[in-house]
Amino acid sequence: xxxxxxxxxxxxxxxxxxxxxxxxxxxxxxxxxxxxxxxxxxxxxxxxxxxxxxxxxxxxxxxxxxxxxxxxxxxxxxxxxxxxxxxxxxxxxxxxxxxxxxxxxxxxxxxxxxxxxxxxxxxxxxxxxxxxxxxxxxxxxxxxxxxxxxxxxxxxxxxxxxxxxxxxxxxxxxxxxxxx
Numbered sequence: 712x713x714x715x716x717x718x719x720x721x722x723x724x725x726x727x728x729x730x731x732x733x734x735x736x737x738x739x740x741x742x743x744x745x746x747x748x749x750x751x752x753x754x755x756x757x758x759x760x761x762x763x764x765x766x767x768x769x770x771x772x773x774x775x776x777x778x779x780x781x782x783x784x785x786x787x788x789x790x791x792x793x794x795x796x797x798x799x800x801x802x803x804x805x806x807x808x809x810x811x812x813x814x815x816x817x818x819x820x821x822x823x824x825x826x827x828x829x830x831x832x833x834x835x836x837x838x839x840x841x842x843x844x845x846x847x848x849x850x851x852x853x854x855x856x857x858x859x860x861x862x863x864x865x866x867x868x869x870x871x872x873x874x875x876x877x878x879x880x881x882x883x884x885x886x887x888x889x890x891x
Contacts, residue, residue: 722844722846724754724843724865724871725866726841727842727848727851727861727863728838728841729861730836731836731839731858732837732859735758735760735837737858738758738760739758740857741856742758744855745839745841748847748851749850751847752846752847753851754841754842756841757770757790757791757840758837758838758839759791759794759837761832761835761837763834764834765834767832769791789842789874789875793842793866793870793871794831795827795832826864831862843863845865
């Protein structure tokens with residue numbers, strides 16, 4: 712799969728995380744501001760909530776196409792897979808698709824892809840997690856005005872490709888598990 716377009720280099724992607732404490736309304740408002748940006752700025756984004764017991768739900772998702780042809784329905788799994796693969800594993804393990812997700816979790820453990828979920832999505836909080844073309848990072852950051860803290864981390868091309876491949880192996884099941 713080549714991401715080059717007529718001599719242009721493939722985009723460099725960044726994992727962008729904004730944390731909201733217990734203000735899910737603020738996360739939803741900032742998410743709407745992100746969705747209003749140029750559609751090429753954000754590859755995929757989700758609003759995630761974690762309740763007091765630690766259960767994670769993906770409330771909203773949006774973005775363009777994920778490389779390799781996975782439709783927006785798989786955006787939730789894609790973003791969670793790059794943000795905190797162990798959360799993805801906890802979400803979908805009951806769906807019988809642990810092998811592909813297990814590869815992502817193993818890669819996460821070896822290479823520390825993503826960020827520490829406990830720091831950015833502790834129990835009783837919300838977060839926006841997005842995969843952003845780094846050319847638009849400033850615009851996305853400026854659109855997020857209500858977060859209590861923000862961070863971003865370059866996504867290694869190999870990590871991106873590994874998550875896309877693992878999710879494509881069980882895309883429908885992962886999308887259903889993340890959306891439920």
